[in-house]
Amino acid sequence: MLRLIVGLGNPGTQYEDTRHNAGFWWLEALARKLNVVLKTEAKYFGRTGKWIGPNGEIWLLCPETFMNLSGKSVGVLARFYKIPPESILVAHDELDLPPGAAKLKQGGGHGGQNGLKDIHAQLGSPNYWRLRIGIGHPGTKEAVTGHVLGKPPQSERNLILGAIDAALDVWPELAAGNVAAAQLKLHTVTKK
Numbered sequence: 001m002l003r004l005i006v007g008l009g010n011p012g013t014q015y016e017d018t019r020h021n022a023g024f025w026w027l028e029a030l031a032r033k034l035n036v037v038l039k040t041e042a043k044y045f046g047r048t049g050k051w052i053g054p055n056g057e058i059w060l061l062c063p064e065t066f067m068n069l070s071g072k073s074v075g076v077l078a079r080f081y082k083i084p085p086e087s088i089l090v091a092h093d094e095l096d097l098p099p100g101a102a103k104l105k106q107g108g109g110h111g112g113q114n115g116l117k118d119i120h121a122q123l124g125s126p127n128y129w130r131l132r133i134g135i136g137h138p139g140t141k142e143a144v145t146g147h148v149l150g151k152p153p154q155s156e157r158n159l160i161l162g163a164i165d166a167a168l169d170v171w172p173e174l175a176a177g178n179v180a181a182a183q184l185k186l187h188t189v190t191k192k
Contacts, residue, residue, distance in 0.1 A: 001056075001177040002089050002129070002177065003059065003087040004059045004061060004074070004077065004087065004088045005027065005058060005060050005061070005088075005089050006023070006027070006062075006063070006070075006088065006090045006091065007028065007030075007060075007090075008023035008067060008070050008090060008091065008093070008115040008116075009022070009024030009025075009067065010066050010067050011064040011066065017151045018148065018149050018151055019135040019147065019150060021093075022091075022133040022164070023091040023092040023093060023115075024062050025133075025160075026091040026133060026164045026167055027060060027061075028062070029165075030060065031060050034051045036050065036051050036060055040064065044061065045063060045064060045065045045072055045073040045076065046062050046063040046064045046065070046077075047061070047062040048060065048061050048062075048077070053175045055176070059081065059083075061077055063115075067114055068114040068115065068118060069118055070119055071115075071117075071118030071120070071122030072118070074088070074090070074119050074123065075122030075123060078123060085126075086127050086128065086129075088123070088128040089128070089131060090115075090128055090131070091130075091131040091133060091167070092115060092116065092131070092133065093133055093135045094132035094133055095113075095136070095144065096111065096134075096137065097133075097134030098134050098136050099134050099159035099163070100134060100159035100163050100190065101134035101163055101190045102132065102164070102167045102186055102190045103132045103186070104129065104130070104131055104170075105129070105130055106127060106128070106129045107126050108126060108130075110126070116130070129179065131167055133160065133163055133167070134160070134163060134190075135148065135152070135160060162190075163190050166189045166190050167190075169189070170185050170186045173185065
C-alpha cells in the first residue's frame, strides 16, 4: 500500500518549466486533483500535504533540497512516519523514455539520476516504486545537463503533459494499492 508519493524537481522559478521538474509537475497536478494544499514544512525539507483515502493517509511531498539531495527530504519524512521503501512512489523525469511515455516500476538502479541516487542512499534500499516520466535523451552524455535543465519546446511539453495526465488517470488503482492494474493501464496508454 502506498503511503508516500514524491515528485522530484528543483525549487525556484528558474527551474519550474524545465524537463527535470516533470516529477513536480505530476505531483502538483495530483495534489490539485485531490484538493490537497502543499505547504512548506522545514522539518521535511519540502512542500507536503496529506490525503486521506479509503486505505488511510497518503503523504504527498515535493523536496525543496534541489534534485541531488532529494533523499534528505524523502528519508526524514519516511523515517518519521515509519514508511518502508515498498510503500513509497517517486515520480521523476526519465531520459531513457521518449516524451509522451510513462512507466511504473519497483526497484532497480538509479540510472545515474542523482535524485534517485540520494534516495537510495537515504532509504538504504532501491525497493521503492518509480513513476518514470519520459523526457527523451539529447543523444550525447555531454548534452544531458543542458537537456534536463532546459525548457522543452511546446510540442514536446505537450507530450510530457499527456504522459502526466495518463499517470493521473491511474491514481484510483494506485490509491487502492493495485499497482499491477495501474502498471498495465499506464503502459498500455503510453506505449512508446
